[in-house]
Amino acid sequence: MTASSICRKTAAKSAKSRIAAVGTIAVAGALLLSGCGDQTNDKESNAVVDAPLADKLPKDIRDKGVIKVGSDIAYPPVEFKDKSGNTVGIDPDLGEAMGKQLGVRFEFENGTFDTLLGGLRSKRYQIAMSAMTDTKNRQEGIDEETGKKIGDGVDFVDYFTAGVSIYTRKGDDQGIKTWTDLCGKKIVVQRGTVSHDLAKAESKKCKGGKKIAIEQFDNDQQAQTRLRSGGADAGSSDFPVAAYAVKTSGGGKDFQLVGEQVEAAPYGIAVSKKNPELRDAIKAALDAIIANGDYEKIIKKWGVEDGAVKEAKINGGK
16 A cells, blocks of 8 residues: 555656566465474563564563554455454564564554554554555655655565556546546545555546545445445555455456556565664564565565565665
């Protein structure tokens, strides 16, 4: 997802190819990820001892054994609720794998996307992990709409690459192939995402008074419902999410992707700038699961191999 500042990322100056064609989204059967040896609970706390990277965490987190994660849990396949109400997806799987390295549990807490960084500032969460695009504005605490500074900003640990896609009702693309084709039409998006930012930026370029009508929603699934009912001409979201919706909604009969991905950018795990120790621990854990193969297993499980990264980076967004 992308929020003002998702992605999830800021509106781009020009359309660029997002990912090199992220493969088909597949909700394959669960892969069992290998652990990191014997791990036992410390009787004095919830912490797990003998985890290889436990000593990299701040002591208070290590003692509690939990990292609280702010996330918009309505963004399949990145994070969503399954039929049993369990939180599943790419981010929860990566969190579980990193937790084994750090000796803690990643506890996902639901929130609307555009409130996650505020929750991080207020210390409701210790990290935000929600298909959030790493951007300079977010790093520096700049509001996308006003250009004004609204906080200290955050640091990102980048873990995936994704782009923005347009989708329409199946068999009804109305000639839409690019963002320019949306002038004079209506698009549905999730509030605060890169898709939202991009729609606003592209609407300003429309000529002859034919602006893009933009309807925004708290989450992407609400936007999809609106499009499915005929209430808009197109929708836009991060490519993995759009591809997943195309594959699964109505058994693959509701939507179709149109045009090329744009705005390729990294997803980042957001951490307060006041907590560099936690940031560095998260980076070490991500590098560890990339090295031991757990990261690759998770990415393949969800069919998004082309968005994989080879190493964790801090603040790689532009």
